[in-house]
Amino acid sequence: MKRFLPRVIGWCLLFLMCAALLSQLTLHPEEGNSPLREYYAVADKTDVVFLGASQVFCGVSPTELYEEYGISSFDMANGNQYMSMDYFLIREILRVSSPSLIVLDVSTVNRAPESSDWSHRQYLATMKFSPLWWEAYQATRVEGETALSYLFPVLRYHDRWNEMSWHSTPSWQGSRPAGQMLYGRIVPQAETTEYPFVDDGQTTTVEESHLKWLKKIIELCQAEEQPLLLVKVPGKAEGWSAQVANTVLQVCESYGEPLLDLDRRLEEVGVDMQLHTLDGSAHLNMYGAQALSRWLGGYLRQNYEIPDRRGQQEYEQLWQPILKSYHALWDQQEAQPQGM
Template identity: 30%
Template sequence: MKKKCIRALCILLTLCILIGALWAAGRVLWPKYLTASPEGSLTAEYYADVAEVSHDVLFVGDCEVYESFIPAVLWEQYGISSYVRGSAQQLVWQSYYLLEDALRYETPQVVVFNVLALKYGEPQSEAYNRMTLDGMAWSQTKVNAIRASVTEEESFLSYLLPVLRFHSRWDELTAEDWRYAFGAKPTISDSGYLMQTGIQPADSEGDDALHETLTDPSLPASALSWLDRMADLCEEKGIALVLVKSPTNSWRYWWYDEWDQQIRDYAAERGLAYYNLIPDGEAMGLDWSQDTYDGGIHLNVTGAEKLSVWFGRILSQELHVPDRRAEEPYAQVWDGRVSDFYDRWASLAGSGKS
C-alpha cells in the first residue's frame, strides 16, 4: 500500500512539474512579436486599452485597418474614442470572433469592418492565424475562433499548449524572449494602430504586376455568411455596422468592380452603410508618392492621418459618434494616448526606423 502511494505521488508530482515546465517553456518560446512581425502583438493589446476606457467605435479587419485608421487622430480631431482590432490577414470569421470577444468588455456605438477580407472563404495561413488568435484572451469565443480558423496542418492542441508549435524556436531565442517571457511587453501600437513612417512611393497607378487576375467574380459565400453573422450580432446589440474599403493607390489594386458591386448590393439589402474610400483618395489629399510605405498597398502614418481626418468626419457627422473631449475620464486617458502617439512618431521618424 505504501509503495502504491509513493508511486501515485511520484506520478502526480511529475505531472505537475511537467505541466509547469511546459507552461514556462511555452512562455519563453512563444514569439514576442516585438522586433519581428509586430502585427502579432496587436490582438493582445486590446485588453489593457479597454481596461482604461471604453470605445464608441471599434474597427475590425485586416492590415488595411491597422495601417489606415489612427484612433489618436480621431480623438484629437473629433473627440471619438475608438480602437482598431485589426491583425494581419484577419479573416472575416476572425473579425466576427474578435468583435464577439470585444463585446464581452464593452458595447461600441459603431463597428467598422474593412471588406477586403471577404475575398477569403477558407483558412489561409497558419502564421497569420497565430498572429490573430494567440493574443486573444481564453474564452469560448477564442475556442470557436480557433476551430473556425485552423488550417489542415494545425491542431487545436497547439493553441492550448503553444510549446507544441513553437518548440523549434529553442535555438533562435533572443534576450527579448527571456525578458518578456513572464513580464509585460511594451505596447507597440497606438490603440491598435501600427505606425509606419517609411516612404516607398507607388510607381504607377495600379501596378499590373501586382494585380491579381480575377478568376471568380463572386465573393465566397462562406465569407458573406460570416458577414451576415456579424451584421446579426451588431443588430442584436444595437450597434451600427459600417463597411469600408480602405484606399490603395488604384481602384483596381486587389479590389474589383464586381466585388464592390456585391458589397453595395449586400449593404443595401441589409441596410448597412458602405464607404469605398478608394475613389476618395484624392479628395482626402492622399499623395501616393509620400503617403505609402510599400508602394501603394498600405498607407504610412501621414497617409493614415489624412484618411483618419476624412473618415472621422463621416463618423462624427454621418454616424453621429459623440465627441467626448469634454468628458473627464475619456479626456485624461486620451490626451495621454495622443501624446504617446506623437512621441512615437517623432521617435520613429528621428531614428529613421519605419
C-alpha cells in the same frame, strides 16, 4: 497499486511543471502581442472600434480622431487578419463592451477565410477562455494546431530551439498608439500600377465561403442592434478589384447596409498616392493615415452619434499618454522614415 498511483501522479505533475517551464522558455515574444489584449484595458472607454488587416492599422489613426474630434477609438487590426477572426472579435468586443460604432474594413473579403496562423494565434492567445474562444479556435485553427498548445505553448513553439535566437522582442505597447502603426516612408505609386480601380459596372464571383463571414458579421450586428459601418480603406489590397467592390456592395445592399468605398473617393478624402503610401499604394503611410482619419472623423461625426470625449478626465487620462507616444513616434518616423 497503492504506491504506484501516487508515484504516477507525482511524475505527471513533474512533467507538467517541466512542460510549463519549457513553455516559458520557448514562448514566442510576440505571442501575446495582440490588439485585443490592449483593448481589454480600454474597452469601457472606446466608442469606435476599427477592424481589418494591415490597411487599417496603417491607414486609420485613432489619435488623429481623438485630437481633431474627441472620438475615442481603437484599431483592432493585425497583419492578415481575415474576416473569420473579425467575426469572433466583434462577438468578443460586444461581450465585454458596448461601442457606439464598429467600423469594418472589407479589404480582406476576397481572401481565403482561413486566417493566417500568426494573426489568429495572437488573438486566441490573448482572448479570454470561454465557449466563444473554443468556437473561434475551431473556426480558425490551422493544420497541425492543437487547443492544448494555448495552455502549453511549447507544443506550438517547441522548435524555436531550431532558430537559435532567444532574444526577446519588445512588446508593441507604446509602439502602436491605440493600435495604429506609424510608417513615415513614402514610396509613390508607380505609373504602371492600376489604382484606383476602373469601375466597369461589372461584378465578379466571390466564393460563398469567403462572403460567409461578412454576412455573419452583418447579421450579428443587426441582431444585436450594433451600429456597423462597412468601409473599404484606400489602398490596392490583395484580392480586391472594382468587380469585387461591386459584388460586396450588392451583398451589403441586400442587408440594407451601406458600403463606404473610399477607393472611389480618394480626392474627397484627400489621399494622394504619390505622397500618402508607404509601398506604392497597397498601404497608407502616417501622412495618409492622418488625411484619411481627419476626413473619416468628420464623416463619423456627421452620420453617427459619437460623443466628443475631450476634456473628460478619465478619457484625458487614457489619451494623453497615447498622444505623447504618437507625437514622439511621428517625429521619429519623420527623422528616420521606415516602412513595413
